[in-house]
Amino acid sequence: MAYSLGIDLGSTTSKAVILDEDEKIVGRGLTNTRSNYEVATALAQEEAVINARFHFLDRELEKSDLNGAAREDLFQRLENNFRLEQHLYRVDRLQETCLEAVEKAGADALREPARRALDAIFDECRREAIESFSLQRVDRSRFFRDIVGSHYMALAENLSGEALPYDFLMSIYDRSILKEENRSIGLAFDEALKAARRRTSEGLPHHRALLETVTDAILDRPLHLSSCVGTGYGRQRLPFPKEHIRSEILCHGLGAHYFFPATRTVLDIGGQDTKAIQIDERGVVTSFQMNDRCAAGCGRYLGYIADELNIGLHELGPLAMKSKRSVRITSTCTVFAGAELRDRLSLGDSREDILAGLHRAITLRAMSLLARSGGIENEFTFTGGVAKNAAAVKALRQLVQENYGERKLNIHPDSIYTGAVGAALYARRAQSSKLEP
């Protein structure tokens, strides 16, 4: 079987998708984009390969006589343990990097207390990881950096004092996490899987034989990726030859068509750009518009607002959904909107109502691009990180209804992978056309 890889190197996250010969998705990978694009690409790809190999492992499990729920449970435990092994490996490696940084910092008096503090911090990271990775569902949207960072920060605050300044501990972390982020996962798939198998068998000795069978079927069988296409903002820096690179607009169009063949309009709101795309019945782009010099109305705008309110990005949507009466936000400029937000708060408007207004404001920007690209005549698909925000979706539905009447709005649970799917389809098709006589 020949597999095709699509990579979408975005400004916030990097995505990878693997398709089989029937254009079925067998693997998805997601990581945060970092300064080293090659590492981001490699990691997204590595994640997708892992995902694909677990997909095959699941097929092996299907052959067993376990019932649905038990099978799912076993699969989940094995996968969680696999993630745990990887995570622990990286925690160890980060600790070493931190220790090296302490040595290099050259402050003799701080060395010993820092070492002790790091031991305590990383022991806690390991303990917490073992606990949280044993849960049924692990939140995949939290990256290594976020998980370890939050523990480190909290513990560093407790452990610091006159003998060991907080700032020193944090500077050690900042330097080390940067290094860690620009490394690949490091732990080989087979090695991690074997360790995960051991850990899983310990808790479920009666499944030991089954675990051996299903893992043996995929061990030593690396995935053969026979073609790849890259896209996204970082596409120029992807380690691919030029003919393996496609514009993200084409990829989003084709990806949306893959998920929803009847869709003719695609709206993608990403971290720093918004694209309104029209496609034909084959998924080919016929026209598009994107924001030009200003990123107001994109994902980063929401990030900025979340920072202003000192809350997490994912909390914005739910808060805005509680609004009773949306406040009219007039500014389309991110920085001005921040000022307007503070102004509104001081006038006594609730955060919920202001946030609802802000979501409407960014959606209005998208509406203008949609109109300029040719409007919405048919089924319509919303993609990109902002499509996960319920309040943005609500505002969009409302505005589409007001401007175009009843239209079907699609949002796929895998919508974040839309660009990568399009890229993988291009990879797959370029390859099949090459194979044709």
Add this chain to the structure above:
Amino acid sequence: MAQAGISQQASVQKDDSMLRQKNMLSDYYRRVASAHEEGKKIVYTYVPGNLAELFLSFDLVPVYPEINSLQSGMRKKSARYIQAAEKIGHSEDVCSYVKSDIGMMLEGNIGPTGERIPEPDLLFLSYTGCFTFLKWFENLAQHYRAQMILLQTPYQGDGKITENMKRYMVRQLREEIIPQLESFSGKKFDEDRLREMLARSARAEEDLVAVLQSARHRPSPIDAYFGAVYYIAPIFTAFRGTQECVDYYASLRAEVEERVALGLGPVTPEGPLSQERYRLVIEGTQCWTHFREFWKMFYDEGAVAVASSYSKVGGLYDTGFRHDPNDPLGTLAQYCMGCYTNLNLPTRVELLEQYIREYQADGFLVNSIKSCNSFSAGQLLMLRELEKRTGKPGGFIESDLVDPRYFSAANIKTRLESYLQMIDQKRSGKVQ
């Protein structure tokens, strides 16, 4: 319109005509700089509808503020000039040509050759389709305390030039403009001299049209948007009506015809283009601050402009108009009313549709200019209409004339590449 050379490095590839043109323009700026010492008077005027022959027949030296601004843009000086103009109160939304010119004026009016451009003795406005032009000269009139003459050019609202419109303009020329120029220059109007110049204009125009229409060939021997900047510079400015101009276009035409015979593509700053992959019709003006970088995005992909509206801003000749020595004032009137931005939208759409078909273009691309309302208004509408009529994909890029703050390379590249890949798919009929 740029002139080659002044803002470019020695390693850049040039046609002979480019070198020739470079020398012509350097000489011109020298003539401008020494005009006052030689007892000549300076007239500031604009490219669209400019009456070069009439000024030259009175021995006046025309200077074009937009050309000075675009020169400042190419020489990376416009950012500073724009800032200087904003400092004295011009808003961010004012046309960047205006601000660059005013900034240059405030900083001593040093032209592209390093010589000072003298102040105007007269401001002559012969194209009134752009309201900003009028306000620009009102600013200059106040600053220089210079006299202003206004020739009102009726807009082609109904898509045609009527006898009435022509009569109206001829009467203005005869009864107001020429007497004013006579008293200003101290010279009697010499109609025979004007006729001779108009005859020379027509000859050069004939050759220019042949050059622009050479792009009907495959591969096109010229780039009709970026490359055309060099071809249109003399005839759109102070050279029209001179023998120098006639000679330049004759040699340019010969050069282009030779390229056609040899089956060669256009010359880019990095040498001849080896493979023509996309044939585009481009609408809109130029982005001067990033002229070379912008052009490179096209030729790196093998994209060639086979026709453009920008190469018509100083005269629309390919639909048949030539200056007519037998009707000197009538022909000047028609010239002014016929410039591209004086056409209404349906006429512009028709013209572009004709280009897309005649030049066998793969698509139509708009470079929408933040600063320029008279060009940019209606461009999206035109794009949709052209897509509908021709079935060719349309693309939309945004930049600015000479304000570098409005050029976002990554964004423009994304749009352009997406657009070209769209053409690929459209052409191959395959999704790959």
